Amino acid sequence: MFEQINNDLKEAMKNQDKFRLGVLRMVKSALQLEKINLKKDLEDNDVVAVLKKQVKLRKDSISEFSKYGKDEEVANLKKEIEVINKYLPAEMTEEEIKKVIEEVFAELKPTSIKEMGLVMKTLNPRLPNADMALVSKLVKEKLS
Numbered sequence: 465m466f467e468q469i470n471n472d473l474k475e476a477m478k479n480q481d482k483f484r485l486g487v488l489r490m491v492k493s494a495l496q497l498e499k500i501n502l503k504k505d506l507e508d509n510d511v512v513a514v515l516k517k518q519v520k521l522r523k524d525s526i527s528e529f530s531k532y533g534k535d536e537e538v539a540n541l542k543k544e545i546e547v548i549n550k551y552l553p554a555e556m557t558e559e560e561i562k563k564v565i566e567e568v569f570a571e572l573k574p575t576s577i578k579e580m581g582l583v584m585k586t587l588n589p590r591l592p593n594a595d596m597a598l599v600s601k602l603v604k605e606k607l608s
Contacts, residue, residue, distance in 0.1 A: 556594040
């Protein structure tokens with residue numbers, strides 16, 4: 465996966481696609497930093513984790529920029545997310561997430577919001593390709 469990003473970076477240079485090149489450089493920089501932090505070569509699951517973190521940072525920035533009416537920045541960030549999402553596995557749909565949540569609730573039978581940590585801890589490995597902010601929101605709704 466890391467090699468694919470490097471190859472696409474070179475291709476963006478050749479095609480003089482400045483926007484895509486900029487995004488891929490930021491991603492490569494984040495991957496290099498993670499490689500240094502982990503003190504080992506990155507495996508695909510490490511790369512996916514870094515990419516998800518990059519998407520989350522951009523989504524957070526979108527919500528901040530949209531509060532202040534900075535539409536141009538919001539549009540750029542959405543384009544950046546599109547570029548990064550090409551390297552991520554497809555996210556689970558809300559219906560698929562709800563199905564897994566139902567299974568976990570049947571298994572754990574939580575009774576109050578105090579057990580949200582346990583529910584989320586159980587859900588996390590079962591939902592590798594899900595938007596965890598959405599999962600958290602759905603679990604909160606179900607517990608209330």
